Amino acid sequence: MxxxxxxxxxxxxxxxxxxxxxxxxxxxxxxxxxxxxxxxxxxxxxxxxxxxxxxxxxxxxxxxxxxxxxxxxxxxxxxxxxxxxxxxxxxxxxxxxxxxxxxxxxxxxxxxxxxxxxxxxxxxxIDQPPARYIDLVRVALPDAERIGMLAGPDSRDTVARLMQVARDRKLRPMQENIASDSDIFPALQRMFGEGGVLMAVPDTAVFNSQTIPNLLLSAYRFRVPVVGFSQAYVKAGALIALYSTPxxxxxxxxxxxxxxxAGGSVPAPQYPRLFNVGINTHVARSLGYQLDSETGIRDKLERLERP
Missing domain, CATH: 3.40.50.2300 (Response regulator)
Structure with a gap:
């Protein structure tokens, strides 16, 4: 007791x-x-x-x-x-x-x-780190040198960061500022007279439900592959996309x-660690691209980010 x-x-x-x-x-x-x-x-x-x-x-x-x-x-x-x-x-x-x-x-x-x-x-x-997004082009489309970007009011800083990384990677980035929907087609004509890749960036003033169908169709007619930032872009007609799911x-x-x-400090703002790659195989065949698999491209990007 x-x-x-x-x-x-x-x-x-x-x-x-x-x-x-x-x-x-x-x-x-x-x-x-x-x-x-x-x-x-x-x-x-x-x-x-x-x-x-x-x-x-x-x-x-x-x-x-x-x-x-x-x-x-x-x-x-x-x-x-x-x-x-x-x-x-x-x-x-x-x-x-x-x-x-x-x-x-x-x-x-x-x-x-x-x-x-x-x-x-x-x-x-929700968007990807600039280096990973640019490296997607280098890994998936190694022959591409010219990367075109449409910058709206909310994406000028994003495009500036991507442009700098592209230059660091010895690529040739191009930028067109978009003020209204009517600016998009002339901008595509100016950027892609010599070919290249169109890289979409999050900006609803440029990429929205009204503009995306015509934008993708115009790029297809120029035979310019589109790199998107969501799975929806691949389904809509982009060649490839880099995205993180909810x-x-x-x-x-x-x-x-x-x-x-658990007692840790609040971290600095950051980009997603986990991500996926999506490919539109129909668009790839139509444009004459033979791409590695989605898993293969993702694995290569992950290796590039390892210390």
């Missing part, structure tokens, strides 16, 4: 263990821009990754229409998915570490301009959240 002193010590130990367990449990709020399948895929990946261990992290999901003027639920880490969610979180005085994900770097630079010195706020971009970005977002909740 335990003495009173032993019983008391055991009771204190149990209380401390329970308190430690409670302290270890944390809540992650995932705010989605809208309740669409893409955002839900992202949220499911966050939840799935955070449930992989026994840390007891709870995930709360909301979308922007549910927020309004009411306070957000209390959380120890907050993830905003998409431009609209990012705007809401930036406009709120969020005390918890915050990750803005599933948005282009250009959108982050615009939305979070006033938060650049806030060490609690970071981002996981699931991949959700998984990386959860890894960041788990590390911060």
């Amino acid at each position: 335990l003495s009173f002193g032993s019983f008391l010590r055991l009771l204190i130990l149990l209380v401390l263990c329970a308190a430690t367990h409670v302290a270890a449990a944390a809540t992650v709020l995932v705010l989605l821009s809208e309740p669409s399948p893409i955002y839900q895929e992202f949220a499911n990946a966050v939840s799935s990754e955070l449930r992989r261990d026994a840390s007891g992290i709870e995930v709360i999901q909301m979308h922007s229409d549910q927020v309004g003027a009411k306070p957000l639920p209390e959380a120890q880490f907050v993830i905003g998915a998409g431009n609209r969610a990012a705007q809401i979180l930036v406009n709120r005085d969020i005390k918890a570490p915050t990750l803005l994900a599933l948005l282009p770097r250009s959108a982050y630079d615009r939305i979070a301009a006033g938060k650049r010195d806030d060490k609690r706020v970071s981002a996981l971009f 699931e991949q970005i959700g998984t990386q977002s959860a890894e960041i959240a788990r590390n911060v909740l």
Whole structure:
């Protein structure tokens, strides 16, 4: 039989263990821009990754229409998915570490301009690192030297970064600034009189549902392959695309959240680590390209990034 002193010590130990367990449990709020399948895929990946261990992290999901003027639920880490969610979180005085994900770097630079010195706020971009995007052309289309880019109001900085990397890789980048839809076809004519590759960049003023069909058709008539930044581009007629899925970005977002909740610092804004390559084999045959497999190209890009 335990003495009173032993019983008391055991009771204190149990209380401390329970308190430690409670302290270890944390809540992650995932705010989605809208309740669409893409955002839900992202949220499911966050939840799935955070449930992989026994840390007891709870995930709360909301979308922007549910927020309004009411306070957000209390959380120890907050993830905003998409431009609209990012705007809401930036406009709120969020005390918890915050990750803005599933948005282009250009959108982050615009939305979070006033938060650049806030060490609690970071981002996981949806677009690819410039070096990886340029290296895709070098790996998949080794004979290509001329890379043309259409720069709209929101993508001038993105295009500038890509142009610099292309020059560093001894390629010949070309840029045309686009102010309206009517500028696109003349720009293609000027850039691709001697052939080349058209590299699409995230900018809805240039690449949107109204312009993409005609843009891809025009490029096809010029026999210019298009390099896209999403799987949808491959389906629509781009030769090849480099992209990260919502699931991949959700998984990386959860890894960041788990590390911060374990005591790590909020990392600097970053590009996706995980990515895929997509190829339109019909367009490849029509343009006379014999490409390596999607897996083969991705493996080569991953090797280039290894230290």
